[in-house]
Amino acid sequence: MKALVVIDPQNDFCPGGALAVAEGDSIMQPINEMMGAFDLVILTQDWHPQGHSSFASSHGGAAPFSLTDMPYGPQVLWPDHCIQGSDGAAFHPALDTVRADAVIRKGSNPAVDSYSAFFENDKATATGLAGLLRDRGCEDLTMVGLATDYCVAWSALDGVANGFRVEVRLPACRAINLDGSLDKSLADMRAAGVTLMA
Ligand code: VGL
Numbered sequence: 311m312k313a314l315v316v317i318d319p320q321n322d323f324c325p326g327g328a329l330a331v332a333e334g335d336s337i338m339q340p341i342n343e344m345m346g347a348f349d350l351v352i353l354t355q356d357w358h359p360q361g362h363s364s365f366a367s368s369h370g371g372a373a374p375f376s377l378t379d380m381p382y383g384p385q386v387l388w389p390d391h392c393i394q395g396s397d398g399a400a401f402h403p404a405l406d407t408v409r410a411d412a413v414i415r416k417g418s419n420p421a422v423d424s425y426s427a428f429f430e431n432d433k434a435t436a437t438g439l440a441g442l443l444r445d446r447g448c449e450d451l452t453m454v455g456l457a458t459d460y461c462v463a464w465s466a467l468d469g470v471a472n473g474f475r476v477e478v479r480l481p482a483c484r485a486i487n488l489d490g491s492l493d494k495s496l497a498d499m500r501a502a503g504v505t506l507m508a
C-alpha cells in the first residue's frame with residue numbers, strides 16, 4: 311500500500327503568504343494529478359496558536375529568520391504564519407482536498423515547533439501519523455509539498471527512521487533555502503536512505 315503525504319500545502323507558504331516560498335503555488339496542480347495513483351492521501355497542516363514560540367514576534371526584538379536556542383535545540387524564528395483558523399493556514403485553493411483521507415495538524419503546542427508530520431521538534435510528542443499509516447497497511451510513502459528543506463525533509467527523515475520506505479518528488483516541492491538549508495536537507499535525506507526523485 312502506498313500513501314501520498316502532502317506537506318503543508320497552505321496559503322501562508324505560497325506567494326502573498328506570511329512565509330511565502332517562491333513558486334509554492336505551482337505544485338498544487340501536479341499534486342492533484344498524482345493523487346489517483348495512491349491508496350491513501352494524507353495532508354498535513356501547520357497549525358499554530360497566536361504567540362507561538364517559533365515566531366520572531368514572541369521573542370522581543372528578534373528578527374525573522376534569526377536563530378535562537380530552545381530547550382530541544384536551535385530554532386529558526388519565523389514570521390507569524392499558519393495561525394489556527396486563519397486564511398493563511400487554509401489549504402491553497404488550487405489543491406484538491408476532496409480526495410484526502412486524513413489531515414494531520416501539527417505545531418499546536420505553543421512551546422515546541424513541529425516541522426515533521428510524525429513528531430514535534432523535541433521528538434517527544436507523536437502526531438499519530440505513523441500509527442495511522444501502519445493501521446492502513448502503508449509501507450511506501452511518497453512525500454511532496456512545502457517546504458523541501460524544513461517540513462518535507464524532517465518528515466522524510468522521520469519516516470525512514472520509523473521504518474517506512476520514503477520517496478520525495480522534488481518537482482512537487484519548493485524550498486525556503488535559508489543559508490544553504492536546501493543543499494543540507496538534500497544531503498541529509500540522501501544519507502538517510504530517502505529516494506529523491508528529480
Ligand atoms: C515550515 C517553517 C515553519 C514548513 C513550517 O512547512 O516547511 N517551515 N513552519
Ligand code: ZN
Pocket residue numbers: 356357358364391392417
Ligand atoms: Zn510553522
